[in-house]
Amino acid sequence: MPLLSVENLTYTYGRGTPFEKTAVSDVSFSVEPGEIVGLIGHTGSGKSTLVQHLNGLLRPQRGRVLLDGKDIWQNEKRIRDVRFRVGLVFQYPEYQLFEDTVEQDIAFGPKNCGLPPDEVRARVAAAAEAVGLPEKLLKKSPFDLSGGEKRRAAIAGIMAMQPACLVLDEPTAGLDPAGRDQVLSLLTRYRDTTGAAVLIVSHSMEDMAKLAEKLLVMHNGSLALSGTTAEVFAQADALVEMGLDVPQITAVFLELRRAGLPLPTVYTVDAAVDALLAYRAKGGDPA
Amino acid sequence: MIRDVTFGQFFPGHSVVHRFDPRAKLLLCLLLMIFLFLAGNFWSLLLLGAGALTLMLCSGVPLRLYLRNIKTILPLLLFTALINLFSSPGGTVLLQWWIFRFTTDGLRRAVFLSLRILFLIFYSAILTYSTTPNDLTDAIERVLRPLRFIGLGGAVHTMAMMMTIALRFIPTLMEETEKILNAQKARGADLESGNLLRRIRAMMPILIPLLISAVRRAYDLAEAMECRCYHGGEGRTRMKQMHFSRGDFVGTALVLLLCAGVLVLNFFC
Numbered sequence: 001m002p003l004l005s006v007e008n009l010t011y012t013y014g015r016g017t018p019f020e021k022t023a024v025s026d027v028s029f030s031v032e033p034g035e036i037v038g039l040i041g042h043t044g045s046g047k048s049t050l051v052q053h054l055n056g057l058l059r060p061q062r063g064r065v066l067l068d069g070k071d072i073w074q075n076e077k078r079i080r081d082v083r084f085r086v087g088l089v090f091q092y093p094e095y096q097l098f099e100d101t102v103e104q105d106i107a108f109g110p111k112n113c114g115l116p117p118d119e120v121r122a123r124v125a126a127a128a129e130a131v132g133l134p135e136k137l138l139k140k141s142p143f144d145l146s147g148g149e150k151r152r153a154a155i156a157g158i159m160a161m162q163p164a165c166l167v168l169d170e171p172t173a174g175l176d177p178a179g180r181d182q183v184l185s186l187l188t189r190y191r192d193t194t195g196a197a198v199l200i201v202s203h204s205m206e207d208m209a210k211l212a213e214k215l216l217v218m219h220n221g222s223l224a225l226s227g228t229t230a231e232v233f234a235q236a237d238a239l240v241e242m243g244l245d246v247p248q249i250t251a252v253f254l255e256l257r258r259a260g261l262p263l264p265t266v267y268t269v270d271a272a273v274d275a276l277l278a279y280r281a282k283g284g285d286p287a
Numbered sequence: 288m289i290r291d292v293t294f295g296q297f298f299p300g301h302s303v304v305h306r307f308d309p310r311a312k313l314l315l316c317l318l319l320m321i322f323l324f325l326a327g328n329f330w331s332l333l334l335l336g337a338g339a340l341t342l343m344l345c346s347g348v349p350l351r352l353y354l355r356n357i358k359t360i361l362p363l364l365l366f367t368a369l370i371n372l373f374s375s376p377g378g379t380v381l382l383q384w385w386i387f388r389f390t391t392d393g394l395r396r397a398v399f400l401s402l403r404i405l406f407l408i409f410y411s412a413i414l415t416y417s418t419t420p421n422d423l424t425d426a427i428e429r430v431l432r433p434l435r436f437i438g439l440g441g442a443v444h445t446m447a448m449m450m451t452i453a454l455r456f457i458p459t460l461m462e463e464t465e466k467i468l469n470a471q472k473a474r475g476a477d478l479e480s481g482n483l484l485r486r487i488r489a490m491m492p493i494l495i496p497l498l499i500s501a502v503r504r505a506y507d508l509a510e511a512m513e514c515r516c517y518h519g520g521e522g523r524t525r526m527k528q529m530h531f532s533r534g535d536f537v538g539t540a541l542v543l544l545l546c547a548g549v550l551v552l553n554f555f556c
Contacts, residue, residue, distance in 0.1 A: 057473065083472065090469065095470075097496065108474050112477065
């Protein structure tokens with residue numbers, strides 16, 4: 001049974017006003033435990049609206065969201081419990097920090113879960129370690145941290161709730177390359193240690209190529225493409241038509257194929273190296 | 288949802304009323320409201336009512352939106368009507384009960400004053416539905432320009448600029464509030480249960496980030512304005528010039544004619 005599945009979800013903003021706009025229309029997909037799924041699409045393609053349905057911040061106007069096979073809106077009063085199982089990290093989550101110390105801020109989520117103080121402390125420590133925040137930072141004010149540290153502190157605030165599905169909206173936006181790599185690797189680590197599913201909304205094809213196992217592509221509010229990362233990047237033309245890029249290495253390989261070389265579709269540099277070496281071993285032209 | 292609340296009353300459109308010069312629209316609306324108080328009998332009042340109805344129909348804004356405004360002033364309307372209904376001694380007595388006396392005079396006054404308030408609301412709604420808040424601020428600035436002769440020119444510009452900036456940032460801050468609200472809800476923030484004190488405390492996770500971001504935005508904006516050499520209203524030109532077109536003349540003339548009609552009806556009926 002999939003952990004999370006979305007069935008025929010439709011959502012329109014400002015229904016019945018002159019500003020009416022359909023943000024998500026008839027989207028269906030599912031996420032299995034332990035999967036890293038990338039959700040890509042243009043600005044305004046409905047990604048952010050879609051993810052806000054996953055933890056019940058928005059209620060589907062048509063369609064359903066199922067968690068462990070049960071409609072999350074089945075019991076309206078228990079919707080808060082859904083938010084602890086599906087942790088949503090918003091874009092620029094550092095703007096939601098508010099407590100006196102980093103430690104207290106990370107504890108906000110677990111405390112709301114109603115956990116005993118010991119358990120909260122243990123979870124804060126574990127989450128801080130998982131995102132690589134040293135202990136001496138925990139006593140500091142969150143406003144004294146650097147940009148990358150703030151971002152990781154905010155992500156730790158969600159991880160401390162130990163969600164079975166972690167959803168992140170553009171987790172690397174506005175970070176320097178070192179900060180990006182840190183954030184991306186801690187997401188993989190979270191999946192590896194907890195077996196949770198991770199869904200990442202992103203613009204960066206390079207990041208998704210490195211990280212995601214499955215990709216969902218949104219275009220104008222509907223799900224245009226979906227499948228394994230290789231399957232989706234193989235349809236480079238369709239992606240380009242939607243105004244999206246493919247990873248640079250995939251673009252190079254597509255050109256080479258067009259030039260007549262018998263090469264497979266790749267989306268990471270490592271795979272590209274392997275493919276080229278294999279091609280050479282078979283006696284191909286090394287140029 | 289916060290996003291669903293449209294700020295102010297502006298209703299987008301391209302009707303004659305929308306395109307009318309904002310300065311003239313502001314002044315003429317004020318003039319018409321003054322004339323509502325000058326109207327001395329039912330005929331002149333109804334003439335102004337007909338004027339309001341014509342403008343409402345021309346504005347292309349659905350009539351039910353105008354009618355919705357009545358709901359907010361209904362208590363005031365009823366209160367005025369009741370006070371007048373029972374406090375006018377003259378005329379034929381229709382009904383007497385204890386100290387209350389219900390007379391034809393009272394009825395007449397109650398209806399008259401209610402209509403006056405109603406039309407007042409309609410005229411101000413016509414102005415706010417058909418003019419963007421920014422145009423309205425610009426118009427206020429232009430209309431108050433003569434204040435510069437008594438040394439208040441700078442103050443007028445500053446106030447207008449502050450209003451424009453505030454209006455500009457209301458949607459931004461609303462959006463921001465919604466984002467922070469959602470982010471804290473995603474962490475299980477409980478805003479609905481508990482007593483008043485608990486609810487106020489539950490607002491802190493939203494208010495603190497919001498305040499911080501508002502201050503940050505203010506600094507950013509101030510810096511951006513200084514980088515572009517903003518130094519107040521002195522010698523500042525406008526990107527959007529207001530032109531008083533022929534249509535505006537015709538409209539103004541029609542409204543003035545209406546006002547003259549009120550005076551005539553006042554006098555002869």
